[in-house]
Amino acid sequence: DGGITQSPKYLFRKEGQNVTLSCEQNLNHDAMYWYRQDPGQGLRLIYYSQIVNDFQKGDIAEGYSVSREKKESFPLTVTSAQKNPTAFYLCASSIQLGTGGRTEAFFGQGTRLTVV
């Protein structure tokens, strides 16, 4: 079945460490996204990528980095510069959003990151 796979489901990080969250999709989608979810704040866009080897910052990119070396993969690194990284992280993919047709974003099951 086609879909988006995020791993791990739960991740614990010590302060000062970098961690990488995995996101893989087999939907042949060009666009991929990373969102952060905090209680009472909905979803906020961290980074997005429309094509391989290209990505753009979202609203809260500070302290995060991404790469898009393959169409199927869009890993997110939470660096030590991110002051409050404890959150739920969601990866999504789509055909190009906002271009008409049956445009929608498909989401993975998320990764819960906790700083210990």
Next chain:
Amino acid sequence: AQTVTQSQPEMSVQEAETVTLSCTYDTSESDYYLFWYKQPPSRQMILVIRQEAYKQQNATENRFSVNFQKAAKSFSLKISDSQLGDAAMYFCAWIIQGAQKLVFGQGTRLTINP
């Protein structure tokens, strides 16, 4: 700023009754798409319904329908014949035509009372 506002942090409804979740947005654009996503306790985001701003007809998907008022910038979700499986967080979202940024509201937690 282009924002989405869900003014009801929590809602509850009796099973089999109808409930309406509110959403308003702020934009000067004329071409955009609106969405309602459901996030059950599993935290998997699921698309419930979408609406293209250029369409006057309100979208419907089985028990789910929207009341889209473009001039008022309002996009409410009506759930008819509520079922226990409808209990979830519901997020309103929108995107401008040609853009890549999907903007979400803060969410409404819906509880279904048996």
